[in-house]
Amino acid sequence: xxxxxxxxxxxxxxxxxxxxxxxxxxxxxxxxxxxxxxxxxxxxxxxxxxxxxxxxxxxxxxxxxxxxxxxxxxxxxxxxxxxxxxxxxxxxxxxxxxxxxxxxxxxxxxxxxxxxxxxxxxxxxxxxxxxxxxxxxxxxxxxxxxxxxxxxxxxxxxxxxxxxxxxxxxxxxxxxxxxxxxxxxxxxxxxxxxxxxxxxxxxxxxxxxxxxxxxxxxxxxxxxxxxxxxxxxxxxxxxxxxxxxxxxxxxxxxxxxxxxxxxxxxxxxxxxxxxxxxxxxxxxxxxxxxxxxxxxxxxxxxxxxxxxxxxxxxxxxxxxxxxxxxxxxxxxxxxxxxxxxxxxxxxxxxxxxxxxxxxxxxxxxxxxxxxxxx
Amino acid sequence: xxxxxxxxxxxxxxxxxxxxxxxxxxxxxxxxxxxxxxxxxxxxxxxxxxxxxxxxxxxxxxxxxxxxxxxxxxxxxxxxxxxxxxxxxxxxxxxxxxxxxxxxxxxxxxxxxxxxxxxxxxxxxxxxxxxxxxxxxxxxxxxxxxxxxxxxxxxxxxxxxxxxxxxxxxxxxxxxxxxxxxxxxxxxxxxxxxxxxxxx
Numbered sequence: 001x002x003x004x005x006x007x008x009x010x011x012x013x014x015x016x017x018x019x020x021x022x023x024x025x026x027x028x029x030x031x032x033x034x035x036x037x038x039x040x041x042x043x044x045x046x047x048x049x050x051x052x053x054x055x056x057x058x059x060x061x062x063x064x065x066x067x068x069x070x071x072x073x074x075x076x077x078x079x080x081x082x083x084x085x086x087x088x089x090x091x092x093x094x095x096x097x098x099x100x101x102x103x104x105x106x107x108x109x110x111x112x113x114x115x116x117x118x119x120x121x122x123x124x125x126x127x128x129x130x131x132x133x134x135x136x137x138x139x140x141x142x143x144x145x146x147x148x149x150x151x152x153x154x155x156x157x158x159x160x161x162x163x164x165x166x167x168x169x170x171x172x173x174x175x176x177x178x179x180x181x182x183x184x185x186x187x188x189x190x191x192x193x194x195x196x197x198x199x200x201x202x203x204x205x206x207x208x209x210x211x212x213x214x215x216x217x218x219x220x221x222x223x224x225x226x227x228x229x230x231x232x233x234x235x236x237x238x239x240x241x242x243x244x245x246x247x248x249x250x251x252x253x254x255x256x257x258x259x260x261x262x263x264x265x266x267x268x269x270x271x272x273x274x275x276x277x278x279x280x281x282x283x284x285x286x287x288x289x290x291x292x293x294x295x296x297x298x299x300x301x302x303x304x305x306x307x308x309x310x311x312x313x314x315x316x317x318x319x320x321x322x323x324x325x326x327x328x329x330x331x332x333x334x335x336x337x338x339x340x341x342x343x344x345x346x347x348x349x350x351x352x353x354x355x356x357x358x359x360x361x362x363x364x365x366x367x368x369x370x371x372x373x374x
Numbered sequence: 375x376x377x378x379x380x381x382x383x384x385x386x387x388x389x390x391x392x393x394x395x396x397x398x399x400x401x402x403x404x405x406x407x408x409x410x411x412x413x414x415x416x417x418x419x420x421x422x423x424x425x426x427x428x429x430x431x432x433x434x435x436x437x438x439x440x441x442x443x444x445x446x447x448x449x450x451x452x453x454x455x456x457x458x459x460x461x462x463x464x465x466x467x468x469x470x471x472x473x474x475x476x477x478x479x480x481x482x483x484x485x486x487x488x489x490x491x492x493x494x495x496x497x498x499x500x501x502x503x504x505x506x507x508x509x510x511x512x513x514x515x516x517x518x519x520x521x522x523x524x525x526x527x528x529x530x531x532x533x534x535x536x537x538x539x540x541x542x543x544x545x546x547x548x549x550x551x552x553x554x555x556x557x558x559x560x561x562x563x564x565x566x567x568x569x570x571x572x573x574x
Binding site: 166 | 432
């Protein structure tokens with residue numbers, strides 16, 4: 001939290017002021033980067049969806065429809081905000097704001113490269129888990145405050161769904177934590193340095209560790225797949241988009257929302273999806289590490305090495321998002337009881353067994369040098 | 375700076391805790407309760423106990439309060455009607471409040487007479503992180519208590535399941551094993567139908 005002692009300020013003002021300004025600048029840069037990413041990832045989502053269905057997708061605004069999201073943004077902002085007559089006004093407007101803010105603050109601990117992180121918390125992964133569990137409030141508050149049946153049903157559905165899948169996500173995170181031995185996101189990424197076979201999802205190819213790599217590898221790849229599916233459910237993405245199942249609930253909790261509040265909901269939702277992509281990249285796909293070789297070995301200057309690390313991380317986020325988009329395009333929607341069954345009766349026991357398996361590995365098989373020193 | 379942060383957080387915590395019991399709308403009460411939990415987590419961070427703070431948010435804000443909100447929203451109770459005979463609970467409520475106050479005074483008095491310095495994680499003597507420090511004592515010194523707490527929760531969970539699980543006859547329910555185990559020969563039957571004649 002405090003500026004380091006050997007830090008020399010550029011101008012003759014208190015170190016705290018300059019530190020605060022620097023952090024504000026970093027936050028602004030990350031925010032702008034994320035908002036631009038969202039603009040194009042939304043378009044990408046629609047384009048992938050269209051391609052699967054042999055359509056063209058948005059192609060009118062700008063070349064290949066590249067500016068579609070910006071046109072949508074203008075339209076959202078310029079329209080009138082309609083608040084339903086019986087709505088609880090404060091809560092109604094607070095809900096989208098909450099979703100929006102919570103979606104952004106989780107990014108504070110995401111490491112984009114070695115040392116490129118706004119706040120390098122020791123409990124980083126817990127922080128993300130805690131903040132992402134707050135996301136449900138925006139939905140449930142919006143659903144309730146609309147004073148209407150469909151939004152309310154959507155809100156209740158989503159509350160039950162998100163709480164259910166948070167449990168298995170928590171256990172999956174624990175398996176990774178056991179393997180790494182740290183809650184710090186930077187440490188988690190650093191422990192996967194040295195090539196794609198060291199990434200947690202592909203640990204089965206880490207031959208020097210044979211035969212323990214079979215146990216770790218199988219557990220980790222199963223955990224990766226389960227985390228992906230849980231992330232779909234947690235972010236209300238198809239095939240688990242029951243809170244806004246349009247054939248049953250019109251549009252779920254956001255039926256009554258229009259213009260900017262709706263925009264905030266949508267930004268929050270997509271930002272959460274991108275966050276899940278980033279977490280998957282960090283936990284299982286090696287974060288900013290290249291699949292072969294290392295960035296340090298290239299002998300770049302610190303600036304360009306950092307930029308390359310960010311680029312690698314960014315590309316991986318897009319790759320994971322491509323899977324999200326494909327699932328949306330090709331998998332039909334689950335029924336609600338199937339969703340609950342999958343969460344509680346399949347994912348929860350499996351992830352518990354995985355925690356035990358990883359505990360066994362850490363206690364008996366892991367070489368003493370492997371666990372990252374705290 | 376730390377002092378300002380503390381007083382702001384503490385003030386928000388106290389005000390929102392008061393608003394929990396003062397709010398007319400029960401949903402607003404729960405929302406204020408969530409704010410109280412959240413500011414308490416902020417106070418933990420100021421103490422240097424970031425692990426506890428995160429756990430507080432994950433467990434109470436992320437799970438328990440969601441279920442509170444869930445239940446309160448679904449209940450269709452006229453709370454104004456319920457509050458009509460509110461004052462008749464005053465004697466019992468006052469008694470509980472008095473006992474609590476007395477206990478608080480007792481503990482505070484005992485703590486004052488023998489000042490125990492509270493070790494803070496932020497004091498700098500802590501070379502290990504929060505999570506490690508807790509893990510080191512939780513699974514060694516307090517193993518029995520930890521296991522017993524787990525056992526109590528387990529029993530409570532089974533109790534909740536037993537209370538709510540009921541098997542009614544005649545309810546159409548999906549049997550996944552039967553569905554998946556079905557073979558084509560059981561599900562599909564091919565018949566050669568002559569034109570003009572039904573299945574007969």
